[in-house]
Amino acid sequence: MSDIILETKGLTKHYGGVHALTDADFVLRKGEHVAIMGDNGAGKSTFVRQITGVEQRTSGTITFDGKDVHFAGPIDAREAGIETVFQTLALADDLDVPDNLFLGREITRFNWLGPFRLLDYKAMREATIAGLERTAVKIPNINNTIQNMSGGQRQCVAIARTATFASKLTIMDEPTAALGVQETAQVENIVRTLKEAGEPLILISHNMRQVMDLVDRIVVFRRGRIVANLKKEETDGQDIVAYITGAKTGAEYEGAA
Amino acid sequence: MADTKHGTGGLKFDEKKRTWPNELNIFFALILIIVVFEVLGQTLPYMNDQSFLFDSRGRFDSIFNEARLRIIILQVSIIGIISLGVTQVIISGGIDLSSGPLVGAAAMIVMSFAQTELVNGNPNPKAVFGTWAFDLPILIPVFVGLAFGAFIGAINGSLIAYTRIPPFIATLGMFLICRGIAQAWTRGKPVSFPTEGYAALGTGMMPVYWFIGLAIVFHFILKYTLYGKRTYAIGSNEDAARMSGINVQRHKVLVYMIASMLAAFAAIILSSKNLTAQSGMGIFYELYAIAMAVIGGVSLTGGRGSIIGTVLGAMVFGVIQSGFTYIKLDAFYQLMAMGAIIIGAVVLDKVRQERAMLRS
Ligand SMILES: Nc1ncnc2c1ncn2[C@@H]1O[C@H](COP(=O)(O)OP(=O)(O)OP(=O)(O)O)[C@@H](O)[C@H]1O
Ligand SMILES: [Mg+2]
Numbered sequence: 001m002s003d004i005i006l007e008t009k010g011l012t013k014h015y016g017g018v019h020a021l022t023d024a025d026f027v028l029r030k031g032e033h034v035a036i037m038g039d040n041g042a043g044k045s046t047f048v049r050q051i052t053g054v055e056q057r058t059s060g061t062i063t064f065d066g067k068d069v070h071f072a073g074p075i076d077a078r079e080a081g082i083e084t085v086f087q088t089l090a091l092a093d094d095l096d097v098p099d100n101l102f103l104g105r106e107i108t109r110f111n112w113l114g115p116f117r118l119l120d121y122k123a124m125r126e127a128t129i130a131g132l133e134r135t136a137v138k139i140p141n142i143n144n145t146i147q148n149m150s151g152g153q154r155q156c157v158a159i160a161r162t163a164t165f166a167s168k169l170t171i172m173d174e175p176t177a178a179l180g181v182q183e184t185a186q187v188e189n190i191v192r193t194l195k196e197a198g199e200p201l202i203l204i205s206h207n208m209r210q211v212m213d214l215v216d217r218i219v220v221f222r223r224g225r226i227v228a229n230l231k232k233e234e235t236d237g238q239d240i241v242a243y244i245t246g247a248k249t250g251a252e253y254e255g256a257a
Numbered sequence: 258m259a260d261t262k263h264g265t266g267g268l269k270f271d272e273k274k275r276t277w278p279n280e281l282n283i284f285f286a287l288i289l290i291i292v293v294f295e296v297l298g299q300t301l302p303y304m305n306d307q308s309f310l311f312d313s314r315g316r317f318d319s320i321f322n323e324a325r326l327r328i329i330i331l332q333v334s335i336i337g338i339i340s341l342g343v344t345q346v347i348i349s350g351g352i353d354l355s356s357g358p359l360v361g362a363a364a365m366i367v368m369s370f371a372q373t374e375l376v377n378g379n380p381n382p383k384a385v386f387g388t389w390a391f392d393l394p395i396l397i398p399v400f401v402g403l404a405f406g407a408f409i410g411a412i413n414g415s416l417i418a419y420t421r422i423p424p425f426i427a428t429l430g431m432f433l434i435c436r437g438i439a440q441a442w443t444r445g446k447p448v449s450f451p452t453e454g455y456a457a458l459g460t461g462m463m464p465v466y467w468f469i470g471l472a473i474v475f476h477f478i479l480k481y482t483l484y485g486k487r488t489y490a491i492g493s494n495e496d497a498a499r500m501s502g503i504n505v506q507r508h509k510v511l512v513y514m515i516a517s518m519l520a521a522f523a524a525i526i527l528s529s530k531n532l533t534a535q536s537g538m539g540i541f542y543e544l545y546a547i548a549m550a551v552i553g554g555v556s557l558t559g560g561r562g563s564i565i566g567t568v569l570g571a572m573v574f575g576v577i578q579s580g581f582t583y584i585k586l587d588a589f590y591q592l593m594a595m596g597a598i599i600i601g602a603v604v605l606d607k608v609r610q611e612r613a614m615l616r617s
Pocket of ligand 1: 039042087
């Protein structure tokens with residue numbers, strides 16, 4: 001049994017003529033927290049969408065937990081154990097917090113009733129409160145619709161969603177964009193909880209301090225290609241910026257970009 | 258620990274600031290409208306003090322004008338059954354324009370399987386099929402009707418879910434197709450003389466009981482079942498629902514099937530009540546059903562609304578219609594006024610939404 005949880009080889013995605021992602025070779029080990037950085041449009045979200053089955057890749061292979069995978073959709077990925085906070089929050093505005101936390105995996109009773117099986121509101125509410133308390137997310141009233149909540153609270157709900165369910169891999173696409181100082185700290189706490197639990201994480205972020213604080217390794221994307229793979233101890237902020245802007249390219253990636 | 262009931266992280270939740278349910282607004286609007294008609298009745302010079310709501314001439318045992326109330330609720334019930342389905346379609350983010358013509362087509366088809374052989378000792382003059390189709394047990398026409406509804410709904414839903422045709426267009430096409438089916442079925446001739454059993458389905462106050470019963474069932478389904486929750490989720494944010502792993506396409510097909518089956522059931526009750534089916538049955542019903550839902554607070558952008566709201570919306574609709582007749586407004590002015598009210602309800606919904614946006 002190898003200690004690699006996720007590996008992509010030659011992962012490529014074209015949108016018509018747009019080469020959003022080219023030949024991405026990426027490895028994530030069990031328990032490891034890795035940040036993906038890169039300018040806007042570098043292909044970070046595209047990379048996530050291929051792994052999570054939201055879109056179908058143009059070419060390349062994805063190995064997850066020792067198996068070659070072809071996820072038909074995000075539910076497949078989630079059932080395999082990948083929890084994702086997408087950059088565009090996948091929240092239903094008109095529903096409340098427990099409804100959103102359990103969207104697509106509602107706790108139900110009388111399952112023989114098929115689509116008309118009954119919702120177990122009580123169990124979902126209790127699990128929600130437990131999950132939010134554990135991650136120290138502050139929500140005044142979880143029975144309010146998401147619509148009336150602040151951007152930060154909405155984000156926290158989306159993140160609490162991934163943290164509430166045990167998983168083999170968590171992916172967060174810019175989870176703290178548009179968050180206040182306190183909320184950012186909360187999200188970072190959730191990330192640390194995951195680290196302690198030994199759950200691997202891919203964190204996409206533009207926040208250098210946060211990245212240096214939280215992760216073990218930094219992978220830099222530029223114009224759809226991976227251009228650097230840096231251990232935290234062996235790099236610093238200026239170095240990373242040089243890779244992001246294209247002033248530098250990692251030795252093993254020469255000629256790539 | 259925080260307020261363990263609702264909040265987390267030590268934040269206080271102010272019970273008093275809980276949002277006011279929209280259904281209450283509609284309920285008050287209903288009362289207001291009744292009061293307005295009552296006042297109009299007392300003040301308009303040509304009304305010689307009849308009352309809208311009360312029994313001012315001592316004709317009934319109760320203080321209310323029972324005859325008028327009965328007419329209102331009966332008028333509203335059959336379209337109300339359709340609007341229960343339309344409500345679900347709109348909550349899921351769609352629209353169904355085909356329900357009115359579906360009533361016509363379903364009524365013609367169903368009635369053909371519900372005919373009796375002898376009318377006053379003579380052979381049924383309106384017979385559609387041969388003798389095998391006479392005096393069938395009532396379950397057969399009911400089943401045929403619901404199956405037809407399910408079939409039409411499945412086509413609507415599949416077109417919308419799998420080919421991504423806008424619901425407006427798909428159901429507009431189905432609107433014409435169903436009206437065509439209704440007319441082609443007997444080349445325009447009415448189908449009449451049902452069996453006694455069939456006639457019992459919609460006799461007297463039966464439509465009202467069906468409406469109330471189905472409203473309770475679907476209130477429960479929308480609030481307490483997976484189907485209901487996912488209908489709201491899809492209407493609220495279809496992408497989020499899909500990313501969360503909900504099979505949005507299959508769910509939409511189910512929603513349209515249920516809506517069309519309810520419309521077909523309304524056709525059964527209507528044809529049973531009238532003892533006949535005509536190809537022109539259900540004209541404007543699709544619009545009235547949508548109007549009831551919208552007046553009842555179902556948001557045309559999806560994700561919001563309730564069965565209770567729609568039932569109240571249906572009552573408002575019925576009261577307004579009956580009130581117009583009561584103050585002796587001409588039929589064509591009634592149509593115009595109804596149109597204005599529907600537009601008003603949608604504008605109100607927009608205003609409500611924009612205010613909600615501003616708050617957040
Ligand atoms: N559905 C699509 N169709 C066409 N082009 C697309 C599509 N999705 C993304 N792209 C393009 O692919 C490139 C990579 O986009 P992507 O969203 O992965 O960037 P990103 O690195 O996540 O940027 P950001 O930091 O702004 O989130 C961009 O040039 C974008 O315009
Ligand atoms: Mg992105």
